Amino acid sequence: MGLLDRISSRRGDHEPAVFQTPAASDPLFSTKALRKFLSCLTSREQPVLIDLGPVVGSNIAYFGEQLGCKIFVTDLFADLDRFAREGRVEGFADYLDKKFTQDSASVDGILCWDFIDYLDKPTAAHLAMHLTRVLRPEGALLGFFGNAAQNGDSHYNKFIVADEGVNLKARAYPALRRRQSVLLNRDIIKLFSGLRVSDSFLLKNNQREILFRKPA
């Protein structure tokens, strides 16, 4: 049963999902990697998904209700902001050890969004190690990586799935932490050395979308 069949069958047997309408001002961009990520997920019976971002009601409805995922919402952005506010960002790597208590190879998909951009390299490596560990073989990880330094006010992005995963809306919200650096492709590959790059796209908004798969 394909993704669209699954969506239509789930819609048919109970009332349709109610989607939040993203604010008109949120920039909308087309995503290719998300659709590929979704097709990785739907090959599983009840996929387990980790979302590193903040909770978005419509995303929960989409992933949970339509695709049947079990979702772990971790909102690491909020945790990182709290560490930044308390002036102890250097302790964030240790915090990640307590955060990722899932069994090894127990997760089918990880929405990393652009979180790596906000970490220093050692902490990013620490997070990548945890994400690689919990991902099951053939599991997928979707990451976004900026191509330019952040200008103006520091902000995080809340990514809202739109149009069945064809588009995403990025809703900016204030942050204490700025993007730390622009990672080169080879740095990203090195960071996720336990995974292989399945697909990589450079979008018009200068963002790189990279889909990783864990080798079987």
Add this chain to the structure above:
Amino acid sequence: MEKDIVNIGKSVVIKGELNGSEDLTIEGHVEGTIQLRDHVLTIGPNGKIKAQVFAKAVIVLGEVHGNVTASEKVDIRDNGSVEGDIVSPRIAIAEGAHFKGSVDMQRKGAAPQGKPAAAPAPVPQPQAAAQAAAPQRVGV
């Protein structure tokens, strides 16, 4: 006939097991377990719950720390907060709500989903959207 709704007021603190067979609104503090299997539990804006919750429907305007299981729906309203695992066939989370934990929306008795035999199912790409994105492959 008007439906009875019981309120637990702001100043009330309950520790232990709370069972009921009518709808309940909590504005106070509850620690322990709350069971309203066939009824609606509303955590008011002043309500603070540290408990395992079982109800037909749960509406959260206050704070919940603990796992929430609802046979019909969980609704986290603006400024409502849940830290814990939610099991419910329907979940609504408003913009401005806070949630950390896991969400499991599998319904009891739902037909098992078919599994593709080989490769993952291809996801059709609408032509217009694909062209609008004009993504380029990066040589990584």
